[in-house]
């Protein structure tokens with residue numbers, strides 16, 4: 001992997017050596033140190049919060065993608081700094097969706113071709129949006145390239161193979177897995193096995209084959225059980241019976257408590273049922289309220305290192 005540090009020098013990581021089974025010896029490698037300033041991190045994640053606030057259908061998506069990406073990166077042999085960047089990439093990869101109109105972003109069901117063309121602009125929009133941010137050098141690859149495909153048939157630039165940032169290749173898998181295993185109004189949710197079958201079929205076409213194999217192994221070994229269907233560690237998602245997969249976030253402390261759909265304001269009493277909850281509609285509507293993933297952002301900032309080496 002080649003990465004551009006803040007001083008503009010090019011460096012190389014051990015990741016590619018590990019990927020291809022080579023010894024972990026890299027010559028002429030400079031390991032630049034990047035200082036992670038909390039204020040800068042907060043301001044970058046604020047962009048991501050705006051996207052999430054506008055699209056409650058995907059509540060918890062950024063947290064889950066960040067979790068999948070960080071764990072995949074760790075298992076694939078990334079350095080701690082690189083694992084951090086992969087996790088950060090999960091939170092910010094879709095910042096360009098800020099530029100997509102609500103009527104498209106929140107549209108249930110499939111999009112028309114013109115609408116889809118606009119959606120496909122979001123990697124470029126995100127790249128431009130954060131280009132002058134102090135942390136842009138560590139996330140611009142993810143933002144710009146997370147919809148590229150390993151066979152060169154993705155967008156926006158049809159980049160292929162190692163032309164695509166290693167972090168974007170990680171996020172592509174994490175993003176697709178979450179899309180498949182999370183309920184959406186226009187399609188049924190896939191099981192872990194079904195989602196892994198899709199990843200297996202698409203490895204070498206949509207996905208990096210090495211990373212896909214690592215991810216599939218982890219998924220089938222149950223390593224993602226605490227992420228699927230959650231919006232934060234220990235917080236399960238439930239779906240509104242009226243709005244479909246619009247979500248309340250429930251912790252053990254809300255068991256048998258009251259939750260309100262953030263979309264329509266419908267009120268429910270929660271009844272624990274196995275690992276999840278059953279909903280009892282209380283026959284009334286409360287105040288609809290937007291749920292923000294502030295806890296996920298706070299958790300990530302809290303665990304961020306002061307410095308990373310890439």
Ligand SMILES: [Fe+2]
Pocket residue numbers: 093094122146147
């Ligand atoms: Fe995206």
